[in-house]
Amino acid sequence: MAKHVLVTGGAGYIGSHACKALRAAGYVPVTYDSFVTGWREAVKFGPLEEGDLADRARLDEVFAKWKPVAVMHFAALSLVGESMKDPGKYWRGNVLSSLTLIEAAVAAGCLDFVFSSTCATYGDQDGVVLDEGTRQAPINAYGGSKRAIEDMLRDFGASHGLNSVIFRYFNVAGCDPEAEVGEFHRPETHLIPLMLDAIDGRRPALTVFGSDYATPDGTCIRDYVHVSDLVDAHVLGLQWLEAGKGSEIFCLGTGKGFSVREVIAASRAVTNREVPITEGDRRPGDAAVLVSGSTKALETLGWAPKRADLATMIADAWRWHQTGSYES
Numbered sequence: 001m002a003k004h005v006l007v008t009g010g011a012g013y014i015g016s017h018a019c020k021a022l023r024a025a026g027y028v029p030v031t032y033d034s035f036v037t038g039w040r041e042a043v044k045f046g047p048l049e050e051g052d053l054a055d056r057a058r059l060d061e062v063f064a065k066w067k068p069v070a071v072m073h074f075a076a077l078s079l080v081g082e083s084m085k086d087p088g089k090y091w092r093g094n095v096l097s098s099l100t101l102i103e104a105a106v107a108a109g110c111l112d113f114v115f116s117s118t119c120a121t122y123g124d125q126d127g128v129v130l131d132e133g134t135r136q137a138p139i140n141a142y143g144g145s146k147r148a149i150e151d152m153l154r155d156f157g158a159s160h161g162l163n164s165v166i167f168r169y170f171n172v173a174g175c176d177p178e179a180e181v182g183e184f185h186r187p188e189t190h191l192i193p194l195m196l197d198a199i200d201g202r203r204p205a206l207t208v209f210g211s212d213y214a215t216p217d218g219t220c221i222r223d224y225v226h227v228s229d230l231v232d233a234h235v236l237g238l239q240w241l242e243a244g245k246g247s248e249i250f251c252l253g254t255g256k257g258f259s260v261r262e263v264i265a266a267s268r269a270v271t272n273r274e275v276p277i278t279e280g281d282r283r284p285g286d287a288a289v290l291v292s293g294s295t296k297a298l299e300t301l302g303w304a305p306k307r308a309d310l311a312t313m314i315a316d317a318w319r320w321h322q323t324g325s326y327e328s
């Protein structure tokens with residue numbers, strides 16, 4: 001019998017890649033999405049159910065129809081800057097909506113739950129190696145909303161037997177190497193797609209947000225992880241839950257940090273083109289350094305990233321950038 005997995009946010013960047021990986025692993029991904037930031041063209045690997053996380057009646061209907069074995073919860077608002085200006089939107093759109101989803105899952109007896117969290121829950125902790133045991137101290141409402149959902153999952157685990165695998169992503173980058181799905185945010189705020197836009201003239205230049213951080217070249221350092229590797233970990237997380245191994249938290253990064261200037265240099269090398277840049281101010285809410293120090297997903301889940309090299313991530317993003325789009 002087909003195993004359905006309810007994928008919230010399956011029409012978005014990471015969710016659509018997860019649907020492809022689930023399909024390849026023999027599951028049927030059922031996308032649940034409101035299209036607030038997602039794309040119909042990205043739903044290619046299983047059925048679509050349109051709806052909002054806040055709509056409990058619609059969720060109940062979808063759980064009853066598909067009887068999913070698990071939920072993979074990607075749907076969220078995830079603009080750090082916006083969350084600083086309008087925190088209510090994030091507490092309502094992420095926290096209240098996730099509560100509605102979790103209650104619907106529990107009511108339907110769907111007790112395996114995989115959740116997209118973020119290293120933004122750690123805030124700015126200079127010199128601290130970030131792993132699953134690190135204290136969370138978010139410095140923006142987006143990170144705060146994700147931490148609250150993690151707490152919620154823990155509480156529903158204790159009270160209702162909900163089993164969760166929480167993944168704290170570092171910076172997700174790259175695209176499906178076959179370019180069937182890709183990264184297409186409107187507005188786009190992420191470094192690599194903005195840089196590729198600047199390289200091929202779709203925008204005048206990339207603005208470097210701050211050159212006075214306490215890092216070797218003054219720009220922020222991030223740990224970039226390929227989206228295809230990231231979603232492979234999700235399939236392993238799902239199988240972990242199906243095997244009854246219980247709730248866990250895993251960081252997903254490569255453990256290597258690259259500054260904004262290093263990413264610019266790598267993009268220049270991959271595309272063989274100049275990157276037009278302008279120097280700008282710091283972006284509010286940005287931490288100086290976010291790099292994973294964890295090997296838990298490798299050791300415990302058997303996660304084996306295949307495209308961990310920054311140049312590969314940029315090359316895959318560049319291929320999608322030149323050939324793929326959801327703007328029909």
Ligand SMILES: NC(=O)c1ccc[n+]([C@@H]2O[C@H](COP(=O)([O-])OP(=O)(O)OC[C@H]3O[C@@H](n4cnc5c(N)ncnc54)[C@H](O)[C@@H]3O)[C@@H](O)[C@H]2O)c1
Pocket residue numbers: 008009010011012013014015032033034035036037038039051052053054073074075076077078093097116117118119169170171172173185
């Ligand atoms: N992109 C990254 O680098 C990164 C890093 C860490 C964590 N994350 C997390 O990963 C997840 C996916 O991120 P993404 O980059 O793919 O984002 P995205 O915006 O591309 O996808 C989010 C999807 O969720 C849907 N959605 C949002 N709110 C909804 C709601 N209330 N009801 C139904 N559908 C809704 C959107 O329409 C969209 O299809 C998010 O939870 C994000 O916080 C992303």
Ligand SMILES: O=c1ccn([C@@H]2O[C@H](COP(=O)(O)OP(=O)(O)O[C@H]3O[C@H](CO)[C@@H](O)[C@H](O)[C@H]3O)[C@@H](O)[C@H]2O)c(=O)[nH]1
Pocket residue numbers: 078079080118119120169170171172189190191192194206207208209210220221222260283286290
């Ligand atoms: O035009 C730009 C865009 C970004 N940056 C810098 O590039 C780095 C990476 O920025 P971005 O790609 O926006 O990623 P983050 O702000 O690090 O946030 C991403 O990664 C977080 C985890 O680190 C997730 O939680 C968020 O959802 C996701 O947007 C940061 O230092 C930014 O200051 C620039 O200099 N110029």
